[in-house]
Amino acid sequence: MSYLSPAEFSKKMVDAGEAKVFMSTRDTVIRAFMAGAILALAAAFAITVSVQTxxxxVGALLFPVGFCMLYLLGFDLLTGVFTLVPLALIDRRPGVTVRSVLRNWGLVFVGNFAGALTVALLMAVIFTFGFSTDPDEVGRTIGTIGEGRTVGYAEHGAAGMLTLFIRGVLCNWMVSTGVVAAMMSTSVSGKVIAMWMPILVFFYMGFEHSIVNMFLFPSGLMLGGDFSVADYLLWNEIPTVVGNLVGGLTFVGLTLYATHARTGAVRRRPEEPLEQGEQGEQEADPVADLVR
Structure with missing residues (x-):
């Protein structure tokens, strides 16, 4: 069968985290760059479809195509390594240290950002005919998204920051579920179907994904969005990264590891009740007779 049980794919999660820790710097950065670039193209595609239709x-239904492509090609998103890599440390895999986990996260962040920023620049050129005209409708929409999801949060102060953080948590709950779901099947079609569902939920609900935002907000700045780099970092990217870390590791990585890779002790079964008619074979109990 192409379906793997939770116990089987939970082990694959830990193995994947260990493999990413020991991957070379070159391969880690290249794979992260391509993941950020493909996800950025998918975001531009989804926004274009949403604006035109x-x-x-419709845009949310089609956005997961980029996510499926990048994971089938073996590329890495920061949201995914947030969930998988710490499991190798928790499982005490030889050679895995806190420093090596942080190294992996740092390299993937840099690669994702570089890939998303590259696509942001290329798409800004398309939206403005090489910066010779005002942005088209899709470009203006991206600029509006950047404003609403930075200064829009800032207008609400602490409540806005809390909302931003929770959206980051919920986002990687869904995205990391998609990452793990790809391990449930050994067939391409099974992997795609399993990944598609949670990614659709995250995108349509407007949750905050740190790598998608690495595309949206630099694009918004290039396309005339009324917010600053400081607004982007303080009122989106940094809280989103923290929320993504908490959501993916807490609600996906640790929960699956705890209940499938390191299951609790099985409780003793109670004695089965006697079948009707077997009571006469029991030894006499004088105390029970008195109660009766």
């Missing part, structure tokens, strides 16, 4: 659900 006037139906955000």
């Amino acid at each position: 006037g139906e955000p659900l």
